[in-house]
Amino acid sequence: MKEELLSDIDFAKDVLFLEAEAIKNLINRLDHNFQRAVNLIFNCKGRVVVTGIGKAGIIGQKISATLASTGTPSYWIHSSEARHGDLGRIVTNDIVLALSNSGETEVVTLLPWVKQIGAKVVAMTGNNKSSLAQHSDVVLDMGKIKEPCHLGLAPSASSTAMLALGDALALTVFKKRNLGKEDYAFYHPGGELGRKLLTVEMVMRKNKENPVADEDMPLLDVLTIMTEKAGNPGAVSVVDKRKKLVGFFTDGDLRRHLKNGISFLHCSVKDVMTRSPKVIHAHCLVAEAYKILRDHKIDQLPVVDDSNTPVGIIDVQDLLGVGF
Known part of the structure; x- marks a missing residue:
């Protein structure tokens, strides 16, 4: 045998x-x-x-x-x-x-x-x-x-x-x-391979769904933008006069400030925003955005171009939508 x-x-x-x-x-x-x-x-x-x-x-x-x-x-x-x-x-x-x-x-x-x-x-x-x-x-x-x-x-x-x-x-x-990888990913939108090769630009919220506010805007007006934008993003990218990203404000920030009272609601967004926030570039892979969100235990991330202008926002719900 x-x-x-x-x-x-x-x-x-x-x-x-x-x-x-x-x-x-x-x-x-x-x-x-x-x-x-x-x-x-x-x-x-x-x-x-x-x-x-x-x-x-x-x-x-x-x-x-x-x-x-x-x-x-x-x-x-x-x-x-x-x-x-x-x-x-x-x-x-x-x-x-x-x-x-x-x-x-x-x-x-x-x-x-x-x-x-x-x-x-x-x-x-x-x-x-x-x-x-x-x-x-x-x-x-x-x-x-x-x-x-x-x-x-x-x-x-x-x-x-x-x-x-x-x-x-x-x-x-x-x-x-x-x-490039983006072209290859286009032909593989489904399955594990598609998820690995998706770029941030493919899934981010952009154009009318991208919430942006000037740094001098009253916080109450910013809250309106956060809640009335399509998809209720619960976050907003804050820009200076040159339209460059200078901060980020989320509903998580709102809850933390509410613990100390409501007087801050009459401030400008620049007084309560997170300065120099974590960002990701539009051409990066979604997998990279997932890692940032996971490692820093955050729900949203501003998306910027090479000149640091916010071009979108990516939410943890967007990642769930493509299988992460």
Whole structure:
């Protein structure tokens, strides 16, 4: 029994080794054709249509999803379904990324119609002499790959290599687009990833919902602003004559002062505000705002631009609204 277990483990190690080798061998196969594929996709005015059948089709769905999530409009179509109406999705400005290890699958039958439409074809194949390779505009040749399957038949190392090459292609285009975290977050608004990459500007209260008061304004008037602004923010950013932030006043400050009587209500807001308050910049991540609110046990935070002008306010309720 122990020998059988070891034998299984040894076989599994061989599978992992051969799949790792398949990816490693791709490194030296990247050439001018890969660069051409990157340039075609980067400059594509339409969408990248990924197609394949069988295991290659499943890999194609993932590659298409990676392209779309990194700023390259893309969708996947099944090679068989394409012959029964889905070809209508492809237009002249599109690029068809066709996946087939053998280069002789049903994907090949689409090429005459794709060429007639006028779309460019980028092939990802393990056979650069195949029909697919011969009739494509750019060929990403993976080379002959040994499958770990004991029969040498089940696609495994080849599909792993195809997935890795697709990632390399999508992420290289992503890097070439020079997009930032904010752009990436735009395509990932949901889930843990979306929460981590949300910026303060995306969730803060701004424009008419941003309460701001001049430092010489009577406190009673400031309280009106705090309670009548949309969303009842319960806080106000205080600015000087240059419209720069000089203080912050919250309903928490109001409660603390009330312990000593009500005479302060006839003061100007500058006499009771918190000077030099904690702030956050609009381009910062929401996660950073969350940390400040948590660490300092406060409920609101003024949001400023690079010139220290208040452009918004972020409330703990806003963070709850996006899942923090």
